[in-house]
Amino acid sequence: MCRAASLLTHLQGCNSMRRLRKIHAQVIVNGLLSNPAVSAKLLAFCATSAAGDLSYSRLLFSHLPPPLHLDHWNSLIRGSSRGPAPIDSLRLYNAMARSSSVSRPDAVTFSFLLKACERSKATAKCREAHGSIVRIGFSSSVIVCTNLTRCYAENGLIDDSRKMFDEMPERDLVSWNSMIACYCRAGLHEEALKIYDKMRVLGVGLDEFTAVGLLSSCAHVGALNFGIQVQEFAEKNGFLGRNIYVGNALVDMYAKCGSLDGARQVFDRMRRRDGFTWNSMIVGLGVHGHGDEAISFFDRMLMAGLRPNSVSFLGLLMGCSHQGLVGEGIKYFQLMNSEFNLQPDLKHYGCMVDMFGRAGELEKALEVIRSSPCSADPVLWRTLLSACKIHKKVEMGETAFENLSHLSAHNAGDCALLAGIYAGVGDSQGVARMRKLVKDQGIKTTPGWTWIEVHGEVRKFVVGDTSHPDTKEIYEKLKEMISRAASLGSAEERSKVQPSKEDAAVEGLENGGDCHSEMLAIAFGLMKTSEETSLRIAKNLRVCKDCHSLTKMVSKIYGREIIVRDRVRFHHFKGGSCSCSDYW
């Protein structure tokens, strides 16, 4: 027994597998493998410590003399749940249930099992575990219930997740933060932000995790004012100084909400910066079209001794393509692999196609697609197609479209683009062919939507939206916008309010003539906010030409700054012009 005690002490201080193997040998030599305290320690080290070895733990486990204890199973289930094959945890759990060695799992077992279900997307097992948890009587455990909430959400069952959350007997701060994170990951940002109100009403407190989750949702929907409120409580509690996640999330939030100044201010104040901090700035500058500044931050990142990753390069390439920095784009695209051994992915190729395409170098854009490993991805052909629309290149446009057809990937937007190209060169038969194609094949459109934050509330508008209680007022305002733009504008501007022939063709295909969601959001914003307030909106599609010109006019007529984040970049409208210089 004295031998066992000494071995346990050794195990306590064990920090490598090399040492562990020696101790393991001693355990066997001394016949102590049947001592549950000793074997549990051995297993726990191999299966769960950072210096451990999961496969060794399995080997060890399979050689343990019966009876096995719950600790043994739990160690293994825990180790697997964090490892490369979380599904093994489910198998182990099943094996434990079948074996007679353990009468029943405990709350800790379920924590690990649910983590594994979360990671391996095991929806059925999640439901089954839920049943067992209720039956065995762990449904009063905050930790287990929070795990269930997360597990459901991660399996795409956000309603079940919320139901679980609502029905748990008590909720602590972790539960609340988890619910925010679940909504955020599910893309339900309005819901995530609503949780904050509830938390405040109930006085559950707020911490760094709350701040980060909320900021991520603010970033996604462009809710700057909400984000500023989060910063206020973060500052008040000193989160910013001691937690890098908070600073990073703030930098990202400001950049994504169109406030590069805000992003820079937080960035400058941060004492410590990591890859996320730099990347958030680089990507932020990139999507705003400030390729040159993105490059300078990239250089500073290198000087600070940080290694860029593929996200850093994505930011650089976005900046280069939006700013038309073709030479730099080529340089960094090559540097990515030659200096940093990073493989470009679809997104990087997309930037290159976009960069060449928009610069009018369509042959080079085509070459990028052909030489890339992603030439079977519709996104690249679609990017080329948009470039062909800008440059009115019928033949290349048809090539791009044919490739989309071969991939069975052409959608209504693609048809509209090609129709627009035909219309641009006065080929009305081509336009008619596209119309027919859309009609005959019943090709579906991507529904467009726009978010706008007004007085701390995030509103979502869809194309032709009539679901809001103030719909009538909104459409009245819209009418006013259009008529003021038409009557006050110059002859040139007037022609833009009346959609040009080519855009009429596109719009007709795209959304059946319904009103674009962003114009509804802008009308709503004008209606609900005072005169100097900037409007910040985020949308899922790219800004169309009509909306772009109308927004420019509105910014002049109403004296408002309007900041629009579309699917690929930012547009800052002010005094009748846009930061993209009409090049997007």
Place this chain on the structure above:
DNA sequence: ATAGGGTTAG
């Protein structure tokens, strides 16, 4: 003794 939460890109 063993349990739960966060950031960029997708």
